[in-house]
Amino acid sequence: MGSAEQRYAFNKPLCLAITLLCLALLSALWLAVQQRIGSEREQAINAAMRANSNLTIAFEQDIFRTLKAAEQVAAFTREGYLRYGKPPDLRGWVQRQVIREDIFTIISVVDAQGAIIASTQDTSPDVNYADRNFFLAQRDNAHDTLFISRPVLGRVSGEWRIPLSLRITLPDGSFGGVVVMAIDPAYLTSFYQQADLGAHGLLGVTGLDGYTRGRNIGGEVSFNQDARALPWFIRHATQPTGNFVDDGEPDGIRRIISYRTLGDYPLMAVVGTAYDEAIASSLHRRTGYLLAAGASSALILCFATAVILGMARQRAITLALQISEAGQAHAARHDPLTGLANRVLFQERCMRTLESARRHGTWAAILYLDLDGFKGVNDHHGHARGDDLLLQVARRLKRHVRATSEDTVARFGGDEFAIVLGNLHTREDAERIIHNVLQALCQPFDLSGTEVAISASIGAVLYPTHGTDLDALIGRADTAMYAAKNAGKNQFVWWSEQMQAD
Structure with a gap:
């Protein structure tokens, strides 16, 4: 037994492997800490920019x-x-x-x-x-x-x-x-x-x-x-x-x-x-991260090589499982191309938005969008540029929903998108956003130096005016979208009872 312990303690290849593992773990630890510090600093800056941007809008309105x-x-x-x-x-x-x-x-x-x-x-x-x-x-x-x-x-x-x-x-x-x-x-x-x-x-x-x-x-x-x-x-x-x-x-x-x-x-x-x-709060946390990383490094260097190896492997397994589970959960609820909500997540968000509207006595609107002219762009310029166009459309749609409200943009597949607008007090609140979306999508798109123009046909329903059942509302918004296409495209149409699906 003593001979076996001596071979393990003094086995040069094993000692070298353990030393390299310890160095790798220390390097990973300090890299993660630096990345965390940098990430939190960027998050604090971005949060301040968003807050200042909202204040600037309010300030502009006050001046106006x-x-x-x-x-x-x-x-x-x-x-x-x-x-x-x-x-x-x-x-x-x-x-x-x-x-x-x-x-x-x-x-x-x-x-x-x-x-x-x-x-x-x-x-x-x-x-x-x-x-x-x-x-x-x-x-x-x-x-x-x-x-x-x-x-x-x-x-x-x-x-x-x-x-x-x-x-x-x-x-x-x-x-x-x-x-x-x-x-x-x-x-x-x-x-x-x-x-x-x-x-x-x-x-x-x-x-x-x-x-x-x-x-x-x-x-x-x-x-x-x-x-x-x-x-x-x-x-x-x-x-x-x-x-x-x-x-x-x-x-x-x-x-x-x-x-x-x-x-x-x-x-x-x-x-x-x-x-x-x-960034004061992130700087305060930075000190804590550095102290924690220093203490962890001291413990890693002091522990027995066998314990360090076991802990490192366990940590790697745990992190890998967490990343895998998070990736699977995200993929199940988001569109893989645009990163927007998919139909599953959109319906969940809609349910919350409709419930909030019911509870607060406000309105909500569901918009069903179909791009006019997308197939021609896809056929003429190729699928890669078609995907680029869809990504740009998604970014423009996200810019025209209210970041602080219950609005959600989703892609249902192909060139079909949906938007739910919450916390509406008048029908005009929704129409103003719809017109902004139509105007935004009319502007030319730059596809790697090639300028293309498309538009959108939008069908819209208002909760609870046009119904209270979510599936029925989405279906009616889809029906209204086809009515907008039949009316000449590049416009929106509210659903009405006179519309009947063929």
């Missing part, structure tokens, strides 16, 4: 509502002036709360020579706006658009304000002056109070002329900075919307940035959170 309200007040004032031939009683409007928003209480009507002929505030007869950008821009403006000036020091209020002006065009088409109102730059970034951006968060509104209308960094408001060299301003010229990690502009603090260019106004909204704050 403010400017649209200002434009309506200015248009109302102008209409009164043009209709009655004299300036309206602006001060009386404020006193009688015809104008109720505090931010719109500084309003003036300025004639074609730049003189103030009506205002909500006391004004000096010496005040003239003929040299102001908001006046000059509207004098030469051939379109009825709101001009959003850079912040200026008010000649009436004596405070920094952002003038918003609307051109007054006389009945003969000549320039008759402007309606101008002024808002506080701090108001544009008051959304900062609602957003959780951390101690070094950034929220800003920048004009497409390259100058900030308002910026809030860590609660400190500023304005009128030159933003033309900032990375998000440079990017917007080629990419109106985006997310990225910047290099520490404008104050040396590295941030995760999300920005959007407003569609109706020459502005862009920017939201940023400090990079270090976003």
Whole structure:
């Protein structure tokens, strides 16, 4: 027995094999730890980007509502002036709360020579706006658009304000002056109070002329900075919307940035959170991972070679089984080409969505999509490019469902897709998404340098209006899809009782 133990302990090939196994296990351990650390850091960054992107959308809508309200007040004032031939009683409007928003209480009507002929505030007869950008821009403006000036020091209020002006065009088409109102730059970034951006968060509104209308960094408001060299301003010229990690502009603090260019106004909204704050939790876990890996390495080196080999084999078997089971479970519920939900997973998601709609008293919609022209692309360009086209279609569909809702996109096979939309409050909510999907699929696709165009026919049903049974709803959506194809394709059709399957 002792002889056998000596041979095992001193067998050079066996000792070498055990040593190599230990080194391999240590290498695998540290590689996995580094990958885990890197993966969690990327997950934290991606989560911050998604959160910032959603905040930017909300911030953009907040800016849009403010400017649209200002434009309506200015248009109302102008209409009164043009209709009655004299300036309206602006001060009386404020006193009688015809104008109720505090931010719109500084309003003036300025004639074609730049003189103030009506205002909500006391004004000096010496005040003239003929040299102001908001006046000059509207004098030469051939379109009825709101001009959003850079912040200026008010000649009436004596405070920094952002003038918003609307051109007054006389009945003969000549320039008759402007309606101008002024808002506080701090108001544009008051959304900062609602957003959780951390101690070094950034929220800003920048004009497409390259100058900030308002910026809030860590609660400190500023304005009128030159933003033309900032990375998000440079990017917007080629990419109106985006997310990225910047290099520490404008104050040396590295941030995760999300920005959007407003569609109706020459502005862009920017939201940023400090990079270090976003990954702080992953850095904390990183220390734990390193300590755990160090302790494990010490134990591995101290254990007997036979125990180490047994534990390593058991761990390898366990991991292999877990990976295999996870892969089988995923494959059983997802489309192998696109990674979308398959029919099985789609039906499960539908059941949850319909139950949620029933419980909350909302609506849900099921869409059945069939691509128009896919067979021609597949036949002419080959199956490989046909698969590429299906992958691009899947990506576009996923972009047009709401990430924070109960929406799910699925592929049923071939060129047939399905979408369930949850948490709908009106029929128009669904129609808006459907139109976006149709528009997205009409845009050309690039298949390795070859541009192709397709469209989609969509059949839609509304729960509970068109039924409550899931199989029946999917079947009716399919029927409505064929009705859309028969009606000319590239459109959607709601199911109706008049539709009967042949």
